[in-house]
Amino acid sequence: MPMVEPFLRVEGLCKSYGGLTALEDVGLTLEAGGFLCLFGPNGAGKSTLLKVLATLLPPTAGSVRVAGFDLEEHPEAFRAQLGLVSHQSFLYDDLSARENLAFYAALYGVPDPSVRAGELLERVDLAHRAHSPVREFSRGMQQRLSIARALVNDPSLLLLDEPYTGLDAHAAIRLSRQLRLLHEARRTIVMATHNLERGLDLATSVGILARGKVVFLQRRDQIDPEAFEQLYFRHLEAA
Amino acid sequence: MTLPRQILLLYRKDLRVEVRKKESLIAMAFFGVLIMVILNLAAGLDRRLQAEPAAGILWVAILFSSVLGLGRVFAREKENNCVAALLVSPLSPGALFAAKALVNFTLMSFSELVLVPVFFALFGAGLQPGLPVLLLLLALVNLGFSAAGTLLSALAAGTRRNEVMLPILLYPLCLPLVALAVKSTGAAFGGRPLTEIRDLIESMAAFGLIYAAVGYLLFSHAVREV
Numbered sequence: 001m002p003m004v005e006p007f008l009r010v011e012g013l014c015k016s017y018g019g020l021t022a023l024e025d026v027g028l029t030l031e032a033g034g035f036l037c038l039f040g041p042n043g044a045g046k047s048t049l050l051k052v053l054a055t056l057l058p059p060t061a062g063s064v065r066v067a068g069f070d071l072e073e074h075p076e077a078f079r080a081q082l083g084l085v086s087h088q089s090f091l092y093d094d095l096s097a098r099e100n101l102a103f104y105a106a107l108y109g110v111p112d113p114s115v116r117a118g119e120l121l122e123r124v125d126l127a128h129r130a131h132s133p134v135r136e137f138s139r140g141m142q143q144r145l146s147i148a149r150a151l152v153n154d155p156s157l158l159l160l161d162e163p164y165t166g167l168d169a170h171a172a173i174r175l176s177r178q179l180r181l182l183h184e185a186r187r188t189i190v191m192a193t194h195n196l197e198r199g200l201d202l203a204t205s206v207g208i209l210a211r212g213k214v215v216f217l218q219r220r221d222q223i224d225p226e227a228f229e230q231l232y233f234r235h236l237e238a239a
Numbered sequence: 240m241t242l243p244r245q246i247l248l249l250y251r252k253d254l255r256v257e258v259r260k261k262e263s264l265i266a267m268a269f270f271g272v273l274i275m276v277i278l279n280l281a282a283g284l285d286r287r288l289q290a291e292p293a294a295g296i297l298w299v300a301i302l303f304s305s306v307l308g309l310g311r312v313f314a315r316e317k318e319n320n321c322v323a324a325l326l327v328s329p330l331s332p333g334a335l336f337a338a339k340a341l342v343n344f345t346l347m348s349f350s351e352l353v354l355v356p357v358f359f360a361l362f363g364a365g366l367q368p369g370l371p372v373l374l375l376l377l378a379l380v381n382l383g384f385s386a387a388g389t390l391l392s393a394l395a396a397g398t399r400r401n402e403v404m405l406p407i408l409l410y411p412l413c414l415p416l417v418a419l420a421v422k423s424t425g426a427a428f429g430g431r432p433l434t435e436i437r438d439l440i441e442s443m444a445a446f447g448l449i450y451a452a453v454g455y456l457l458f459s460h461a462v463r464e465v
Contacts, residue, residue: 054327056463082327090324092315094256103252107328109240149324 005068007032007188008053008157013062015048015212022048024212026062030205032156033186035179037203037220039196039232045212046192050161053190054084066157083155087165089146093135097126097145100134101152108153120148124178140171147178158182160191164198176202196232200225208232210239242334249330249338253312254345263308267350271304272357279361287365291425297358298420301351301377302384302413308346309388310395310405312339317396322462332459336389340454343385351377367430375440376424383416383447384409390454393461416446 006029013026023045030036040046051057053064055075064071069078084090091100101117110116121127124144134142143163150158160179164172172195179202183189193199200206206223208216215235223231240248257263278296282288288296316322325335355373359366388409395404410417423439433440 054323056323056326076329079327079329084324084327086320086323088320088323090321091319092252092256092321093318094259095252099255103248104324104328106248107240107245107325107330109329153328 005065006030007034007067008036008190009063009065010049010053011063013049013052013064014060015045015052015057016060022212023052023059026209026212026214028207028214028217030188030190032067032188033183034204035183035189035202036191036205036207037199038190038192038207038209039194039199040192040209041194041236044209046209047161048212049209050084050159050190050192053157054082054159055079080153081156083150083153083158084161085143085146085150085158085163086161087163089134089142090149091134091142091145094133096131096133097121097137098130100145101148104149105152110152116152120151123151124148138171139166140168140174143167143171143175144178147175147182151182156188158187158189160189160193162193163191164193164195172198196229200228208235210236213239215239240329242331242337245330245334246338246341249335250341253315253338253342256315257342257346263311263346264349266307266311267304267346268353270307271300271350271354274300274303275354275357275361282362288362289425290366290429291421293362293366294421294424294428296362297355297424298380298417300354300358301347301380302410302417304350304354305343305347305384305388306406306409308350309343309385309392309409310402312342312346313389313392313396314401326462332462333455335462336393336455336458339392340385340389340451343388344381347381347385348377351381366428369427369430372427372433372436373424376420376427376443379440379443379447380416380420383443383450384413386447386450386454387412387416390450390458390461393458397461413450416443416450419443419446 008030015023105113
């Protein structure tokens, strides 16, 4: 039987800043349509890993492939697969929601940026605020708009770096609902978060990073959510 | 998307924000006028200045006030870390550099629409404006200053004290261009013909093109450090 190439494959990934090692021999795979949740304390290397996956940081060693495209060999085709959401919105405060989305859609060469902006605003329930400047939006609304922005190019891999930061309970529930819908639409997602409960609720695979290494990686259906907190701290202490 | 279209898209976006906020343009024009008024008071209200000191005053007002705009144009991309989204997109870093340099060029040109008439109102007695030559000199300085300023504002944005770092880096780098500008403007104000300052103008154009070429080539490295 032929081997099926995983949608995301990370092998031997290292990232150093001078003498400081941020990532050490990181390896992981994720099937198409999977939802990998990465947990870990501050400084574990989660954000660095996502920045390398997003092509914002060059790796010191190792390889990353997405949908068969190698990061070093085909950086443009690799980037075309990506959508990035962070706790920072990547939005221009003085432009309206529609102008922000239309700008990013045009940047990706979407044929009719304004129409695409309208579709995405509908999808994240912000069509009624299309013409309001982003600076007037609440944190939760900005995060929904940020997800819409990340979807302008219809990416096959969505990278989420601490997307729950600064959200109140209501906004966090809406975000989880949005992420579940995206996952149900067969989008592949990698999310770094501190929030064990929300992460476990959404993930199909779970990883723990500690001191720049992946110390745990397992399918979600093989994990007992009741015992996960203990398991998480056990791995952190052992690292 | 082609490079010119990427540049145009970014340029229009930045101008739209600037037209809405007007923060850079107003700050630049106000600061430039303030410098000239203070220097006018210091020089003596009714005193006629020689051509070269007058040229120096014009360029001090333009270049000191321009830094306020140069810093803001790139700082705007750092707010909410928009620069990260641009770097993940198919945008060429060269297009980002060219668009930002073009925005800076435009802002400098618009602030000069205020500063140059104010300069002639305060210091113009006895000077020969020579408008076509002055416009050429303004365009060349704007080219060099906006190109160097765009590259350095991206570098400075990666430091903790970016607003302090930009002028510290920019003025020494642009010193040859500024010296040439003062010399050639002084000569033009003194009524010397274009042919006599042709060498100076060619040198200014060369500096402008070098800053633009170096900025275009190095910008991808500068912007990744942000």
